[in-house]
Amino acid sequence: MSRILVVDDEPHLVRTLAINLRARDYEVETAGDGRSALQAVHDQLPDLVILDLGLPDIDGVDVLRRIRETSQTPVIVLSARADSIDKVEALDLGADDYVTKPFAVDELLARIRVALRRTQDESTPPLAAFETQHFVLDFTERRAVVAGEVVRLTPTEWSLLEVLARHTGHLVPQKDLLREVWGPHYGRESNYLRVYANQLRRKLEPDPSEPRYLLTEPGQGYRLMGDGSTDAVGTP
Known part of the structure; x- marks a missing residue:
């Protein structure tokens, strides 16, 4: 209960x-x-x-x-x-x-x-840790370490990252992100995604103004990139 x-x-x-x-x-x-x-x-x-x-x-x-x-x-x-x-x-x-x-x-x-x-919800298998030169995301423990320091992420931030990490390097459309993270009644609240993407960049990116890991495809969706990825065209 x-x-x-x-x-x-x-x-x-x-x-x-x-x-x-x-x-x-x-x-x-x-x-x-x-x-x-x-x-x-x-x-x-x-x-x-x-x-x-x-x-x-x-x-x-x-x-x-x-x-x-x-x-x-x-x-x-x-x-x-x-x-x-x-x-x-x-x-x-x-x-x-x-x-x-x-x-x-x-x-x-x-x-x-x-x-x-x-x-x-424990029905979805846990993700492997997502590691870059600048941060590590442990999805099982929900523990984020940035430059050696533990950084607190909200449950919604973790949910958003989990969806993106399941499709690393690939575009996840805005509607899919909204419905996966907030539920089936959502699909047009792109301002939610902008707010959370900016929050995550401030917490994770070495330079939030020039993101290299959490990328935006304007009007389409978002990508989570790993180190050495060169196949995505993204803008902040």
């Missing part, structure tokens, strides 16, 4: 979500403010967090930032802020998904299943 922490200061919404989640056999914890949410993440160790950005004491963005300092628990942001800048900021800080209010409960439930499946 997966434990879900719902963080929102709207009692009616929290009650509705709790009823729907418990009806589907999820264990539910709730918090109405940022401080309570951070304490619950520490004490309850939820499998997933649903986080509103408009909290009464601490802005949800700051809550997300603090969660990511100590935990890789999947976080789905639930917010009335529809501006793309807010979405990009939340994703850049490590949110796994962003759902804008008002929303359909069935859609949120589908996104929850996808986020949990990314951390729980």
Whole structure:
């Protein structure tokens, strides 16, 4: 049974979500403010967090930032802020998904299943380590080492890299990446891919402004290249 922490200061919404989640056999914890949410993440160790950005004491963005300092628990942001800048900021800080209010409960439930499946699915054989001159990705342990230092990657970053690593050197179309990583309801959110590609380049590439490993084919998709690969035409 997966434990879900719902963080929102709207009692009616929290009650509705709790009823729907418990009806589907999820264990539910709730918090109405940022401080309570951070304490619950520490004490309850939820499998997933649903986080509103408009909290009464601490802005949800700051809550997300603090969660990511100590935990890789999947976080789905639930917010009335529809501006793309807010979405990009939340994703850049490590949110796994962003759902804008008002929303359909069935859609949120589908996104929850996808986020949990990314951390729980053991049916796919583990990948061999991906090694370059500059970094090593151990997919079995989910451990990234860059220039001898361990670097923390989010669950979504790992999922994106796993899809690309299964097709090393080959173009993976945007739609395929979105559906593999975020689920079947996705296919047009190319801004998600841009955000995560930039994050990964900052963490892994020796020169993020001139990437040599994570390449973009504009309007098409992405490639993950190994050392010595010369057959791809990619641009940052």
